[in-house]
Amino acid sequence: MKKYICFDIGGTKVKHGLLLADGSILSKDSYHTHGKDLELFLNEMIDTINMYTKNNTVSGVAISLPGFINPHTGYSKRGGAVKALDNQNLKKLLKKRISLPVEIENDGNCAALAEKISGNAKNCSDFICVTIGTGIGGGIFINGKLLHGHSYRSGEFGFMITQAGNEDKDILHSNASTNALIKSYKKLKNISESESIKGETVFLESSHNSSVKKLLDDWISNVSYGIYNLAATLNPQKILIGGGVIAQQSLIGTINNKLDQLHWWKDIKIPVESCKYQNDAGMIGAMYHFIQKKGK
Incomplete structure (x- = not known):
């Protein structure tokens, strides 16, 4: 079964995990959100992605993000509590540094998607x-x-x-x-x-x-x-x-x-x-969104 790196980015913490396509969480952790420094924010995401890819073959990176998010392009007009992402496109920023496909959706929508599909x-x-x-x-x-x-x-x-x-x-x-x-x-x-x-x-x-x-x-x-x-x-x-x-x-x-x-x-x-999923809803919903967009 395919594996996905999933992020649920909040104003206080960035939750991340390695998930299977059925929603099972193989591992998860979190770190403090550096929401005002874009470079530091990106570096921590890249370090986390590299940690997971070191010993796993993954199909993509799925992200749940606060704010006004265009789920087709990844552009955030406003990054919610993550001010560094105002008027930024996290999808494009990440794809400059990693070869994996990336998909992004609003965090509330991700939670709803998780509950609709399997919650x-x-x-x-x-x-x-x-x-x-x-x-x-x-x-x-x-x-x-x-x-x-x-x-x-x-x-x-x-x-x-x-x-x-x-x-x-x-x-x-x-x-x-x-x-x-x-x-x-x-x-x-x-x-x-x-x-x-x-x-x-x-x-x-x-x-x-x-x-x-x-x-x-x-x-x-x-x-x-x-x-x-x-x-x-x-x-x-x-x-x-x-x-x-x-x-x-x-x-x-x-x-x-x-x-x-x-x-x-x-x-x-x-x-x-x-x-059903409480604190894990964002990660699970982000993965479902990725699969819907990519068909895989």
Whole structure:
């Protein structure tokens, strides 16, 4: 079975792995994203690719990338949290240095593709995948087809305004992402912005600290508002939630409880579930995209 080198590039970490065509992950790891230095960013990708090709025969490199990505050319008008890729074409940049074929797709679309082909949306023709991480993204399937939008910007749910006029928290990126949760936690605890804090820290402390519990509760409410708006707009069969934060097993149930508290949810209610692949969805979806494009 053919092997593929897959990258899921995020604002905080670059996840990478060696995958088989059936979605099996032979090995995986991650490193810190150097999102502001293009040369350093490229060198680390090349080093990782060389590491995998040293002892493996691979069929290509598949990449899940944040931002406004043209999946046909690889050009990113905006690289999301990876500023170095604004107005760059990572596909062309890599092909100058390696001989392997390269394909790139938006990270939210990759997650949705993974769930559609072999995940929790296999039997759905219409569904939405929402990814919660450094920002809020996702993918939309309508009538069995992935929706890219006129300028490849569909699924950018993080730009929805849910708190108009509330300082820097107007949009979902700023009030419902994992980054937003950590930022609020640091402010509450008077922790330096430069200190590294994981989302799971907030969840753990919420069990015995009422102030942190209130902070987390407000954050989950913000997540539920975004989900509500998507359900009201597109009426999908289901909405799947992905990202590392979904490892918190109680989160999906709490989100559903929040939705049930919204007066009009009963009129538009749909199933809200977790993604099957969670943190691996980007890599798996990137590989599926590669296979669809190359036919191999």
